[in-house]
Structure formats: C-alpha cells, structure tokens
Amino acid sequence: MRSGVFLDSPPARITVPRVSRREWRVGVSAAAALFLAACASVRTRPEQGPLDVAQVYLGSWAEGDLAALRRVVVEPPANLEEQHQRFRDDLRIISSRFELGRVEREAESARVTFRAIHVLRGLGEWEVDGTLHFVRREERWWVRWSPAVLHPEAREGDRFSRTRTRPQRADILDGHGQPLTREGEVITIGVEPRRIQSRAAVASALQAQLGVDPARLEKVLSTPGLSPEHFVPIIDVRPERYQQVRPALAPVPGIFFRRKSGVRLSPAEGFAAHTLGRVGEVTAELLEQLGPTYQRGDVVGLSGLELAYEVQLAGLPSGEVRLTRPSGELRVLGRFEGLPATALYTTLLPEVQSAAEAALEGVVQPAALVAVDSSTGAILAVASRPLDQPLNRALTGRYPPGSTFKVVTAEALLAGGMGVNAPVTCPPAATAGGKQFRNFEGEAFGETRLRTVFAHSCNTAFVLLSDALGADALGAAARRFGFDVEYRVGLPSPGASFPLPRDKAELAAAAIGQGRVLATPLHMASVAAAAESGRWRAPFLVADVIDAPSASLAAGTRGPLQALMRAVVTEGSGRAGASVTGLAGKTGTAEFGSGTPLPTHAWFIGFRNGIGFAVLVEGGGVGGRVAAPIAAKFAAAL
Incomplete structure (x- = not known):
C-alpha cells in the first residue's frame, strides 16, 4: 500500500x-x-x-x-x-x-x-x-x-450509439420435419375514418364478407387520438380471399386496401390457425412480458405456438455499444452476442390437419376436432371454430363429455367381469340417490345386452349399473384413461377431471359423463385412442416432450371395448359413419346450462387406422345427428 x-x-x-x-x-x-x-x-x-x-x-x-x-x-x-x-x-x-x-x-x-x-x-x-x-x-x-x-x-465531445440485429425467425415444422409456415403476401383491409359516410354500412360489409364483429370496428374507430386521415388496419387476408371479397367491399366509402409482404403464412387460410398462432408487431402488454431484449416495432408471436415458443423461434438479438470521437474514430465498448433462432418441431401432420379442416367446413356453431396417434399420443390435427375467436376449443375448452364417457364406464364394467353380451335392462327411467334419469327421447330397450345399451347409449342402463360398479371402480377406470392426470401438451390444455362422486346420484350422473365430470376435446381424443391401443398416453404437440404419463387399460378389456365401439357405428347411435370401414366410436349428447329442455353439446369420439379423434359441436344438439356425420367425413378422409 x-x-x-x-x-x-x-x-x-x-x-x-x-x-x-x-x-x-x-x-x-x-x-x-x-x-x-x-x-x-x-x-x-x-x-x-x-x-x-x-x-x-x-x-x-x-x-x-x-x-x-x-x-x-x-x-x-x-x-x-x-x-x-x-x-x-x-x-x-x-x-x-x-x-x-x-x-x-x-x-x-x-x-x-x-x-x-x-x-x-x-x-x-x-x-x-x-x-x-x-x-x-x-x-x-x-x-x-x-x-x-x-x-x-x-x-x-464523444457520442454513444448502438446497433441491433435480430435473427431470421425460425420455422415451425410438421411431423415430417417440413415447414408449416412460409413468407408471403397479404392484403390489409382497413378504413380511413374521414372517408366513411356510414359506419353502419362499413360494419355490415366487413361482418358479412369477413366476419368482423361490428363491436370491434366501433372500438377501433373510438380509439383516443385516432387520426381521421390515417389508414386504420382491420384484418389481413390472403390474395385469393381478397379477390373474393373486393367486389363487395371496394364500393363501400371508407374501406381501403394495402398490400403487405414478408408476412408469415400457414399452408392455407385457417390452417391450424389457433394452434400455430399468428405474428405481428409487439403489443405494449407483450413488450412488458417479454423483457428488455424486445423493443417497439419488433415482430413477435401473438398467439398459439408462435407466442408460446417466441424466444426459441425468434432467438436473441446481437448488437454493439459504440463510442464515436469528434474525429470520427469509432470504438466498440460492448457486444451482445445474441442467440440464433431454432426451429420448433411439432407432431402435426398436414394431411390429417387438412382432413380436420375440411370436416368442419360449413359448421356454423362453435366446434372443435382434434386427432392423436393412438400408439404414441402425438397430436396430429387440431381444428377450432370459429376462426375469429381466440379460444382454442380443442385444447382449452372443458365440457361435460356426456355419453362419450361411457367408454370409461364400460371399461370399468368389463374389468369387473361383465361381457359384451351380458344381460342388462334399459327402462324408460331410473332413479339413483333420489334423482330420476331418463333416456334421450324416451327410448327404452327393456331386457337386453350390454352391447345394445352401449350402441344406443341407454342412460338408464348405465345409471342402474353404476350402483353395483361403485365410485372407486369408476374412479380407477377414469384414472386409467388419464382423468385427473397432469400432462404437458406444448400449449395450455387443462386435461380432464373426475371428482369423486359424493353420493349415488352423483355416481349415476358421472357414469354417463354428466355431473361434475369435465374434459377437453383433446383429452377425449386420447380416450378414443386408448380404446384402440389398449393404453392411454398423454397427448403432446411439441416433439421434444418427454416422460409423458401413460396407463394401461384393465387386462382383457381392449377387445371387448373395441367391439362395443364398433357396434355404435354399425347398429347404434353413430350409424352416420357406418360406411367408413373400420370406424369405431361413441356418440355423446351432453347437457349443460339451464332451461327446459337443457341445451346439449354434440360429441363423437372414435378411432380408425391408428388415429383417435374427438368431434365437439358446442350447443350443437344430438351427437349422433350432428357430430357423427362430421366424424364420418373426417375418418373417411384419413
């Protein structure tokens, strides 16, 4: 010192x-x-x-x-x-x-x-x-x-400055390792507020041609500080869609069009839209969530996989901190090395996804169709409607599964020693724990077989059988099919829940997929896949998911369960799919909400050629009449 x-x-x-x-x-x-x-x-x-x-x-x-x-x-x-x-x-x-x-x-x-x-x-x-x-x-x-x-x-006299370079965004790949996204051109359809002569006319045209909610347009036009002279974007469409709607939109005063290139596009309009997600300029909310490596103007994932795997797909920017002398001499004071963007491997198969999209074409009610590989749990297709609503019903919607849950109940009965042709009774009404249950449209088959009551979805037969089956046995079967099991999909998906019935009335309701039982369409697709393969496997969308949970069905139940599900199509409530070779499944008409009669969701779950799938039409009515034809159309295209 x-x-x-x-x-x-x-x-x-x-x-x-x-x-x-x-x-x-x-x-x-x-x-x-x-x-x-x-x-x-x-x-x-x-x-x-x-x-x-x-x-x-x-x-x-x-x-x-x-x-x-x-x-x-x-x-x-x-x-x-x-x-x-x-x-x-x-x-x-x-x-x-x-x-x-x-x-x-x-x-x-x-x-x-x-x-x-x-x-x-x-x-x-x-x-x-x-x-x-x-x-x-x-x-x-x-x-x-x-x-x-x-x-x-x-x-x-020195001045500080900086540089910044973002990596090129990486691709989302399908199950074959091919890109599901590409760069292309879209047409932005928007308005110039000062040119609008009638807001009602603009709203009507955009809703009729593109499904734009009038409330959304009103919200955009009421934004504080909006300049009446500036172009306000409303929706992006592909060139082919633009050509279809332009004749109806161009004459409406206030509606204008702009071309935009370098846009990230999926193979076709609406293709796996909720799952792949979309990209766009970062919002203020996302800017706060993503942290300091992002800045205003950055193009980022706004939904779906594009958002969930934003950092992987976007990488991290590189740059330099610089100091410049008055003489012009430049010194680099610091470097940010950045990270390259990395492709995301998914399990989606374009051919299966296209079949799912086509099967839902023309369905006007909210709907979902999801398919999985029965032998692995890999998700092959995810389709949700309507496209202009952000909810991915296939993955995140939770609904009472209705009679599709009878697949689980039947497996429990088979595990307990019942056979496909065991004698059962199907009365018009049955009471359990003081609550009365009835069959759809008053059907009754009297003294018959398990095969018949399963094929025709007799509620009263399963209500009566549930008493002898017991809550523990039904709960164990539900767990074999993944109910109350946590698993990672790659996007948010809450799975399925089977709360332990508190009394005989709840047990009876649970046995027919009502009461407090809830499941996503994705999970019910995994239930159908388990019936085909004999083992439930947690579904997954991203290829690097490891250690996914699984469970074997009870010994000796696979073959009889498949026979019951095939009977649904050949002779029961799912006859809309009878022409599709090898199709097996289960219809469901699930009550929800309030009113007399109660509204119902339409379900069909099934399997064919190694693919398990589920169809849901929200508030659609009767499963055999509404969901089964959609399922048949999908299965026939596989």
Missing part, C-alpha cells in the same frame, strides 16, 4: 442480484430498494465520506433524479444533466443499477469503483466497470465529474 493512501476496510459493497437476459424483469429489486433507502438516509448524515457521496450519486442516477447529481459535483459542467440524459437516450437505457466496489482515499482525494448494470431496450444488460473520483473541499467530499463517469473511455 502506498504511503499516505489507505483502503477502507471492509470495502463497502451494495449488490443487486444479477439477472440474465432471459430472466430479466422490469422494476427495482428488493436489494435495489434497500440501496436507494440507504442513499436517502446518508443524505441526512452530517459528515459524509467518499463512499457516502458515491451512494448518493449512484442512487440518484439509478432513480433518474438527474437534478440531484449536480448537488454533489464540484464545478459541474453546464450540461451535466444533458450528458447523462443523452447517454440514456442514445443507448435506450430503461434502467440502471449499481454495485459499489473499493474505496481508495488520500487526504484530499479519493476513488470509489463501481459496476453499472444498464438495461438497454432491445438488447438486454450491459455491464460497465467505472470509477468515481473525489476531491475534498471545505470539509466536504465532492465528485470530480468528467464523461469518464459514464464510461471509462468517454471523453468530452
């Missing part, structure tokens, strides 16, 4: 936990808050040393209180605040935090080292090791300021 110089011991060090570029979050951490509180307290202490003044200076810098900096600087330059502000603006710094280091002090001068962690919008964290120099005058310690406070290499 040099004579006349001493090191404060121990050195003061106020640290804030390091945050990676991926884990960064906006806001001052708890440690930083303590740091700022300490700064506030030292301002009131009568005799401040260099470390105390350093805390005040860096604390004010972190808070953005530039006016406070001048109060601790000796002979501050006239543009002190301006230089700090320009440093922040030129580099787009959104926050700064500091770690104090070592203090070296002589009689009338001192140095305090520090580390600055600046968060640069669109790039992330940039760390700079700096030094504050001090001079003692009139029994006070003052910061001796120069541009080197901002960065050790900075001199008077």
